[in-house]
Amino acid sequence: MTAPHTEKLAILFADISGSTALYDKLGNEPARRLVAGCLATMVKEMAVHRGTLIKTIGDEILCTFPNPAAALEAACAMQNAIEKERPGGEQPMYIRVGFHYGEVICEDGDVYGDTVNIAARVASITRARQIMTTRAAANELPDDLRNRTRQVMRAEFRGKQEASDVFLVSWERDDTMSTRIGLPRFRKPSDARNELMLRYHGQTTALNEQHRSAVLGRGEACDLVINSSFASRQHARIELSFNKFIIVDHSANGTYIRFSDGQVIPLSHEQIVLHKSGSISLGEPFSDNPAELVEFIVQ
Known part of the structure; x- marks a missing residue:
């Protein structure tokens, strides 16, 4: 450092x-x-x-x-x-x-x-x-x-x-x-809401200018606590950075993003921009039909 x-x-x-x-x-x-x-x-x-x-x-x-x-x-x-x-x-x-x-x-x-x-x-x-x-x-x-x-x-x-x-x-x-x-x-419309909604079972959280980041994982201190043995304690972080919602994988088992068009992007200590809508699986590929999914939508 x-x-x-x-x-x-x-x-x-x-x-x-x-x-x-x-x-x-x-x-x-x-x-x-x-x-x-x-x-x-x-x-x-x-x-x-x-x-x-x-x-x-x-x-x-x-x-x-x-x-x-x-x-x-x-x-x-x-x-x-x-x-x-x-x-x-x-x-x-x-x-x-x-x-x-x-x-x-x-x-x-x-x-x-x-x-x-x-x-x-x-x-x-x-x-x-x-x-x-x-x-x-x-x-x-x-x-x-x-x-x-x-x-x-x-x-x-x-x-x-x-x-x-x-x-x-x-x-x-x-x-x-x-x-x-x-x-x-x-050019992005000036009145765009620029908000990301996350939903997991009964939990929901929104990312926007007031609440710019959220941590997903099985640790009790996470913003969304995921009940899966495949999830790391602090598995992934989503943050609003320069008007884009970025998800960054920090896990041992990887993070899988499935967008609304059906395409799946695997992340291993990588990042990607979340757009439109889809679902996130922590540690399990979608081919394994994971039950613990986080849904997202960008508005």
Whole structure:
């Protein structure tokens, strides 16, 4: 473990727009392959521009850069690579990128603090095929890169009393209208509930902005206590992370997710985004017809 320290960095979030619809349309395995290919393209361009990958969160990457210029160049390279390489083949794939610059807390390979939260918020209001950033980042850009940004809105960020200026980055040579306006159908509706409901026998629990995580297992301290000898004491954790519900397996026997389309995803010390609805089996494959199932639905 490394001692926490403070450093000034550019924090960048990039995610695949419309991935939930992609899973619904293609099914889990084909969609996972396309998402993995798209993420690989993004990570490749990040590395070329001196980026450091902090984590992958479902269909999103969080990375750091030494300065906003490197972040902007990486973001533009990501957009151009997705456009040129077409990792989805005939299936259109679009990404959105948001970044911010400021002091962050670095500890054990992760980053924390207000700068990270603002970068995540900027990414969340960005549309498909867009790159957005903040005044703090734009002010640090050299003139040639600063000229590729323009202020497009003022946004309110949680914990901030005043609205902040948000800048759009031009990444296409001709700055087409699609870049200026974006693709609204791939932006999450502002009034979406973003809630996950879990049900196990007589127990129910909800994950949302107020209650962001739940532990599943046979230990009495778990949020959902599962009466199965196949379940570990603290078997799996579900958490709301940057607007996605992530389930992470911590068990000895694995966790099995069956989505509403019938496809089953086994997890062994891995994580996956929960979407739509389905059921979770702790320690037992669905082929063994487990009786102790946790039902979930994302609303």
